Amino acid sequence: MLVGLRERIAAELTATMHGGDLKLERYAGPPGDPGLFGIAPGDPVWRVHGQATGMLTGGFAALMLQSLHPLAMAGVDQHSDFRADPVGRLNGTVRFITTTTFGSSAAAREVIDLVRRIHTRVHGTAPDGRPYRADDPDLLTWVHTAEVRSFLAGHQTYAPRPLRLTPAECDAYYRQAAPVAEALGARNVPRTSLEAERYLARLRPQLHATPAALDSVVFLRRFGRTRRERLVVGLLTNASVGLLPDWARTELGIHRPAPVRTGWDRPLATAVGRTLQWGLGPSRIQAAARGRLAGAR
Template sequence: MLRRRLLREINSTVHGADLHLERYDRPAGDPGLFGADSVVWQVHGHPAGMLVGGFAALMLQSLHPVAMRAVAEHSDYRTDPVGRLHRTARFVSTTTLGSSAAAEAAIADVRRIHGYVRGRDAEGRPYRADDPDLLCWVHTAEAACFLAGYQVFAGEGRLGGRQCDDYLAEVAQIGQLLGADGVPVSRAGLARYLDEVRGQLASSPEALEAVALLRGFGRTRRERLAVRILTNAAIGLLPAWARRALGVHRPWAVRRLWDRPLARLLGAVMVWACGLSPIRLAATARARAKPAVRVGGGGAG
C-alpha cells in the first residue's frame, strides 16, 4: 500500500531502520515525561511542523559561535549527516513519547557525552558543552522553532496563547534535565530571552557551511527535493535578522506564496502517511493502558 510505503520511507529517513519500539510500548500506564494529553505530544506529533521547525532550529542554533564551534569540532555531521539526523530525531521522540525510563536514559546519555565535549572558541576562550547558558540557547532555539513550525502547519489545530505558554513550560523540563539554566517558560519569557541573547549571535564560516550542507541533504533525488522544500519553508520561520546573518535572501512573496504552500502540500502527504506511526501508536497504547496489578507479596498480619 502507498501509505505504508511512504511511512516506511519517512521513518527510515528520519529515525533509521530500527524504531526501537521497546522505548515506547512499555510499561503499561506509564505517561512518560509529559503524558498523552500534554501540549508537547500535540506539537511534537505533527510531522511537517516538526521537520520544518527542526531545520529552522538547526539554522538558528548555528548562529551561536560557541555552539557552532562545538558542533564543528565534535560532531560527525559532515561525514555522517544521516546518522546525525537519526540520533537527533531519536532523542526528541524518546524524550517526548518514550517511557519515563527511556526518556531519562536518553537524557543521561546526552549529559554523559556533553561531559567530554571541551574546546576553545575562535577567540581562544574555553568552552564546554555542559555549560548551562549554552544548553539554554540550544534548547530554547529548538523549542521556539518547533512551536513556530506547528503554528504554521497545523491549520485549524493552531494553539491559542495560553497553550503556547503551556508548551514552552512543559518542554522546558527537557532543557532543565539536560542542565540548562534560565529556560523560558512563556512567550513573554521567550521574547525577552531572544532579545538578550541576540548580541551574542553572529554568522561564521562554520555556520554557513552547516546551512549549505543542510539544504543539500539527501541520499536520493526524492529526499533532496523534499529537504529543499522543507528547508525553504524553514527559512520562513526564522527572524529577519537571522536570515540576514545567514545570507539567505528569499523575498516575502516567495516565502509566503511558494515555499509555504509547497511545504504544506508535502506536509499533508506526510501527515496522511504518518497517521499510522508505530511510535505514536505504541506510546499512546502504553500511556492509556491501565498499570499491571501486582499479585502477592503481602506482609504478615
C-alpha cells in the same frame, strides 16, 4: 499502486528519521508509566512534537538558528559528524525528542543520561579564542530555546488551523518542554512565549554567522542522498527559512522575499508534509504510548 507507494514512503521515512527501527518497546511499557515528565495526549508538547510538517520545518529552522551562537557552532563543527553521517545525526536527535516526549520514564532517563555523557566529552576552543563546553548550562539553554521556539513556530504555521495552539497553550508548551532541558543541565529556561522572545533579544548581541555557521547552512540546504531526497529537503528548508526571525535570516545571508516565503514556500511545504504524513499513516509511536498510558486505568 497507492498501497505500494505508501509503503515505500513509510519505509524510506522510517529509515531516514529513525534508522529503520522504531524501537516501540521504549513507548509501549510498562503499563501505566506516565513518562518522565508526565506528558499526555492532548498536552501542547504532545501536539507540537507529533505534527510532522511543523517538526520537519521547525527542526531545520532550529539548526539554522542554533548555528548563530559561535560557541554552540564551534562545538558542532569541531566534534559532530553531521557532515560525514548526517542521517545518523538526525536519527539521534529524533530519538531523543520522541523518547522524552512519548517514551516511558526509564527510556527517557536513558536517552537523557546518554546525551549528558556525550556532552562531557565535547569541549574545546572556538575560532575566536573562547573556550566552550557542551555541558555549559547557558549554552544548553540557548540550544533548547532555539529548538523549541522553532518547533512551535513550525506547528503554528503548518498544523491545520483548528489544531494550532492558543496563546495560553503556547505558554504551556514552553513550561512542559523546560524540564527536559533542565534534566540536561540548562538553567533559567524560558517558560512562556514572552520569556523566550526576551531571551532571544538579550542574546542577540552575541549571535552572528561564523564561517562554520554559513557552511553548515549551505550543507543543510543541499543535503540529500538521492534526487528525491534533495528535492524534499530543499522544499522543507526553504519553508524553514520563513520560521526564522528577520534578523537571523539577515545574519545568515538568506534573501528570500516575504511573498515567496508565504506564496510559494509555505504551500509547497504544506503539500510535501501532507504527502509524507499520508505515507506514514497514524503514528505507531504515539499509538504505543497511548496504550502504555491507558494501562493506568
